Amino acid sequence: MTGEITQLLSQARTDQQALGKVFVLLYDELRRLAKSNASGAEKTLSPTVLIHEAYLRLLGNAQLSLNDRRHFLACAARAMRAIWIDHVRRRTALKRGGPEQDLPLDMAELVPASPQSSEELLALDQALDRLDALNRRQREVVELHYFAGLEFAEIGELLDCSERTAKREWERARAFLYAQMQ
């Protein structure tokens, strides 16, 4: 597995398709991790730790270039977002009395923070897509910060800008997203 991801990541330097594959791998890995870690009944994991564990598990001690690392984390954040939105969609469908879908067992118990937030998150998801069309970097910043829980200093490092800039990008993105969600 390690070899595969590393290879994919190095491919991703030139080939965007490879990134997609990294994403798929990560998606599966994260879900698997969540399930396996939770077997012991009450263990909890924050997304940050989860991603970090995935990182360790998938890449071990392999030294990644900054670029590769950036790709990895961006994918991981993307994956977290996808996993979650997926889940929210399914639950919303369920609540509306849609066709009984087979909920994957590993996500069966995820509970959103509050009833409204499911709707809000779906709106956020849409707004993020909109943002992506306008300003890709801002969308990345939001994913890294909100879904992967990274601090602005790290985001700055990954995206090769100052911490201040990263924070500013977040603020601008946030304003746009909220404006879209009105």
Add this chain to the structure above:
Amino acid sequence: MSEDATWREADLILDRLLNAPDSERDDELARLNIAPAVRDRAQQLLAAHRRQRGVLEQPFCESVALNALSGRRLGRWVLEQEIGRGGMAVVYRARSVEAPAGQAAALKVLTVGALAGDGVRRFREEQQILARLRHPHIAALIDSGVSEDGTPWFAMALVEGQRIDNWCRTRGLGIREQVRLFLDVCAAVEYAHRSLIIHRDLKPSNVLVDGEGHVRLLDFGIARLADTDGTERTLTQSRVLTPQYAAPEQLGGAPPSTSMDVYGLGALLYTMLTGRSPRDLSADPQATPTLPSLAVATGGDPTATGIDRARREIRGDLDAILLKALAGEVELRYVSVAALQADLTRWLNGLPVEARVPSLRYRLGKFIRRNRLGMSASLAIVLALGAGAIGTLWQSARAREEAARALAEAQRADAVRDFLVELFRANDPDSTGGKTPDLLSILAKGAERAERADALPLRARAELLSTIGSIYANLGRYAEAEPLLDRGIALWKADPSIADPERFKPRLARVALLTSQGKTQKAIEEGKAVVDEIRASKDPPPSLVASALVRLVETKAVAGAVDASTRAESASAVALTRQLIPPDTLALGHALHNQAMVELDLDALPSAETAARESIKNYEAAGAEGLHALRASLMTLGRILSDQNRHADALEVYARGVQITRDTYGADHVYLARALNSYAVELNTNGKFAEAIGMLNESIAIQRKALGDTPRLAPSLFNLAFAQESLAEYAQAVENLGEALRLQQSEHGASDARVLQIMGNLARVRTEMGQVDAARTLFDEIDARLSALPKKVSNRTEAETALKLASFQLMEGHPESALQWIEQAQAVLAKGIRNLDVLALKADLLQAEAQYRSGNAAAARPTWDRALGQLRGMAPELRYYFYEQHLTAARFALRLGDGSTAAQLLAVSEAALVDHPMAPRFAVDRAELLAAAKGWEGDRRNNSAPEPGAH
């Protein structure tokens, strides 16, 4: 323009607007020349930017877990909604469902792996230490535990607030205001350090500001608790995502020390002022961070208004302060949080800061390392531990037992042990390999090394010896303390050219030592000498002068040598302590408490009350250490109120003192026993005997368990017997008085005033039991012992005993002997300046009776008038005494043939009898007297002769 393009434009405009302070943004937007569609979008963006809370401000999901934690029960808490997440824990809002129910808390569940066996035990012990942290700026630890599967959790006081840097930014606070707010954070950390707890994870997300602008620190010591048996390394690695606020040596795996927190605080202030962390992730931890003033100018994002202004304010001294706090080398950093606070306060006041000068400690550290003693870190810590006054020595006789208790506590305090163990282990490779040394052997080792350390410069040795000596003295180990202090003092003397104010500290410690040993005369002499020398020295630090004065005043008070000059000294100490920068509420509390006791001794009750109340306020503000002294201060206030005859208030204060002592020290502590004792005395004074008995039984039980058969039990037994006697439980009273007598006599000898007092009560009880012969034997003995004293009756206690003796002699028909003793007693009582002295009243009534019986009716009259005057001024709250005295007076009135006065007195005192536990006993006397009064009245009407004694 397309929709997309419009938004892009608007976004760029927003970027521009964000460079200006919030208050100017609307105006600037208005000034721009742009298309209406763009303007509209830009306004939307600006409005959206100003939103405080939305979905992006909350975590996007509960933790990713198979079983979400909401609704789950941990201990007495039910988890509700997730409110935050960190690298190794999730935080929920929680509600308690068991008593005390309905509490809200922030419950943090650690996700770092299960604890087992030893880890659980350690966790629980640490929890006890952390729970003692009580400070207005620390989110208190309410509860904690370990779930069945080994997951540790904590419940902390719920803080609704923003991160401190964001809070400052939102409000556009200026640099000075931010520094002031930051000083609150420092105060909290400093308080924790005094309790030997290090935070280790100071960063902006751990410092919240609530809606009222009140700062709260979170997660104290939790970093420490989270690591169990060496998983620290793993933890550090897994937290590698955010290490910008950790001290360099912390990243290198060094054992915890207060300097790490100093660094953390520096990093926090740096972030607040410049908007970025002091160190980039990839940067070398040892490298100097960018000057804050430059960081602000070159791309920082200051929370203050305007970059230029921020830069100007920070440049220079504040730069220096921050860099000193963030120094890579520990020796170059501020040696303590207090030092950092002091420098910041100086900066606020426009005074020169210390940050620019390389410290003595740094130089000393280098010297010691050169000599391979390897004690630099321990020197710093040991010196820090040794500072501080011993606290009020008022009841010096108690100090020894309390010291024993303190030592036991110190030994049990894991924090102290771990701290010192880690330090000494780091510095002493051949130490006890595996076994944990106890506090005493660490000190002994330290003392031994200090003695042998010829290579150290004189000053360092002197400081070391004095410090260790002080620690011994603090623990009550006077035998070990004395030689070390003497050595320290001698070393300082050996080089009179040294002008370091440190040299006075061992001498002050020695004054306290002498006082505790009862050598009060020497202590006072030495104390005076030290105060004079300090004042005469060059630039004495005001805190030193203040603590020297406080020490001197305490000593005089213990010696009973309080006079007008003591009053001036204590007032001086208070004034000096008030001026300290940074303010030291604990020291001010001590100074004020001392003043209260001096004023009390001089019977200046209103000023005593003012001082006592203010000292209480200060102790309340001083956290856990203040709690210890608060207890003593409340007891003093209680006494003051009682002396003013404000007994209801006094009872409240005592009750509060007992409650605080119980909450702070638990149900087995000797302090609680003492508090219960004081409370019981007041209850007795108010005639609430049953309650007093309950308190005293508890107090005695505690003392027996903690100290065995100690003479200290005598006062409690005596008070208990008094209450029992008042409820006519004579047999128990006799038993307790017997034991009290035995204990007191064994310690203080046969002619001790208290011994005689106990005997007096014993004799009185015998009388009430009808065992007159036994009583007589006792009284004869009392007579003999008092007569053998040089001054016979020289204090209040002896006066009280003399009156009991006189009373008995009167009863036996020897009024002349009685009169002699009464006069002796009155001579002492006359010196008192109290408004209403029940004892003096008793003396007068007794005297009138005695004079009458010895045939001197002429003298009896004025005495009687005087007594009656006092009686009329008596507080009805003193129900017990009230009734008793009125009854006695009525009896005497009848003797004088004054039936109407007697009837009056009986009528007035009738209210006092309602609900009185002794009512049945008095009822007979009362009925007799009433009948006699009426009879006399009847006679008068019949005879219509002038009544002797009519007025």
